[in-house]
Amino acid sequence: MLSFGQRASGLQAPAFDENRVRAAAGVTMVVGAVAFVFAYFDHQYIPLQIASTFFFVEFVTRLAFGIESSPVGVIAGLMTRGQDADWVSAKPKRFAWTLGMGMAFSMMIITNSGIRGMLPRTICAICLTLMWMESVLGLCLGCKIHALLVRRGWASKDPAFEVCAHGECAL
Numbered sequence: 001m002l003s004f005g006q007r008a009s010g011l012q013a014p015a016f017d018e019n020r021v022r023a024a025a026g027v028t029m030v031v032g033a034v035a036f037v038f039a040y041f042d043h044q045y046i047p048l049q050i051a052s053t054f055f056f057v058e059f060v061t062r063l064a065f066g067i068e069s070s071p072v073g074v075i076a077g078l079m080t081r082g083q084d085a086d087w088v089s090a091k092p093k094r095f096a097w098t099l100g101m102g103m104a105f106s107m108m109i110i111t112n113s114g115i116r117g118m119l120p121r122t123i124c125a126i127c128l129t130l131m132w133m134e135s136v137l138g139l140c141l142g143c144k145i146h147a148l149l150v151r152r153g154w155a156s157k158d159p160a161f162e163v164c165a166h167g168e169c170a171l
Contacts, residue, residue, distance in 0.1 A: 096142020
């Protein structure tokens, strides 16, 4: 396993299976939704504290070792076993996961330092929306931001841009 994604046959750069990525987004969305419900309706923030810490560790693991090695990635791999891989460029997904790691880190600090109320619930709602967009619609906002940065010359182009999901890397 490569830390930046697997090399699919015929591709020059690392890639991830889009099916696994979307399944992982769905699993994290469910965990986050349960934590959000406890925080929003019962004002119990312990599930949100646990979920945000877990998500931070999850994203760090994805970035360091790939989705194949992360806890949710393993579950997602089992869920998508038997499906043909839909390879997409690793670089935009890694960028999106970096944004996710930043949001999870923020939530971890906010919730574990005792901040309650609208701030953590709003950040959580934004995260849930992004995970829903990825898992249900296949729309990766972090990938779109990465493509914008590449078009502006603020980020380097991925040599395997032709395999990006939904043409996100098209320049």
